[in-house]
Amino acid sequence: MEYRFLGKTGIKVSRLCFGALVIGPLQRNLSVEEGAAVIEEALRLGVNFIDTADLYDTYPYIRRAIERSGIRPVIASKCYAYTREDAKRCLDRALTETGVDTIDLFLMHEQESEHTIRGHWEAFEYYLEQKQAGVIRAVGISTHHIAAVKAAAAIPEMDVIHPIVNKRGLGICDGPVDEMLAAIKEAHDAGKGIYGMKIFGGGNLLGEFEDALRFALGIPWLDAIAVGMQNIDEVRMNVALFEDIEAISRFGGRAAAGPRKALHVDFWCEACGKCVERCQQKALSLKDSKLVIDHDRCVTCGYCSAACPLFALKVY
Structure with missing residues (x-):
């Protein structure tokens, strides 16, 4: 497994990060x-970096994996807090539910620009x-926006950026992939640690896996x-491919033919529109009092399901 330092943080992570959302x-x-x-197998095979968030409700999984394996990974979490009180609540929850004394990375979740960063500044x-007290090792943002990457690159206090990036x-x-790549390079050159997300476009690029x-x-x-x-076979395959992409021939068509996730709407949906307001991708709309999904825009993050008061949205 290849390991790199996250920018200037001094935190050494595996190139493959375990995304705990799924x-x-x-x-x-x-x-x-x-x-x-599943997490334990990743840790056993050398993956030492896990990404989660307050929204994901996966802290108990990480705690149990640490207990089972005896391995303490680098943990990155994220929170939507605006205020000091909410920030404290989110951090306390992360520490309590994972059972650790420090969180390695704590990020402001889904930032859009310098304006949203300023809005979350408290x-x-x-x-x-x-961080000064030693409870957090590094701070930063996650984002689907080029503007936020550029803004964070210019803020000295920002250590790490977690941007979306994929071939299409x-x-x-807020722009094409070449502009996102330019922003990522700018942030990297400014000394920020960068770890990417959604390289398969939420499953939409599984047909172009390699x-x-x-x-x-x-x-x-x-x-x-x-x-x-989401399973041990996927862990083993991804570890092998991150160690040597040419190993893809060992997996035949399995890598490209993996199941494509999709967002599904249950029949009890009342088309209240809360999920439409929540979706940054503009993949949801209401038509004739029914929820309509644009699967080409949907990246199957599942954040809309967290906004649904009736739990009528699921990703599988």
Whole structure:
């Protein structure tokens, strides 16, 4: 397994980061023991970096995987907090539910520009205080926006950026992939740690699996890449491919033919529109009092399901 330092943080991470979203309630909804077993296999094979978020409800999986394996990975989490009080609540929850004393990376979730970063600054100042106290090791943002990457690159206090990037630019909200790559390079050159997400476009690029993976691995400014893995076979395959992309021939058509996730609407949906407001990708709309999904725009993040008061949206 290849390891790199995240920018100037001094934190050494595996190039393959375990994306914990898919095993949790918003997507596969594995039991804690099932999900912990998947994480444990990744840790056993040398993956030392896990990405999660307050929204994902996957802290218990990570805690159980640490208990089962005896391995303490680098943990990155994210939160939507605006205020100091909410920031404290999010951080306390992360520490309590994972059972660790420090969180390696704590990020402001889904930032859009310098304006949203400024709007969350009270929370960010709390994270900076906790970094000074040694409770957080590095701080930063996650984003689907080029503007936010550029803004974070210019802020000295920002250590790490977690941007969306893939060969077709799926899910980038404010421009094409070449502009996102230019922004990522700018941030990298400014000393920021960068780890990418959604390299398969939320499953939309699984039919182009090899090209999508080669594209992401070929981006020199990505210190790590988060990949969602929902079973042990996927863990073993991705570890092998991150170690040597030419090993793809060993897997035949399995890599490209993996199941494509999709967002599904249950019959009890009342078309209240809360999910439409939540979706940054503009993949949801209401038509004739029914929810309509644009699957070409959807990146199957599952965040809309968290906004649904009736739990009528699921990703599988």
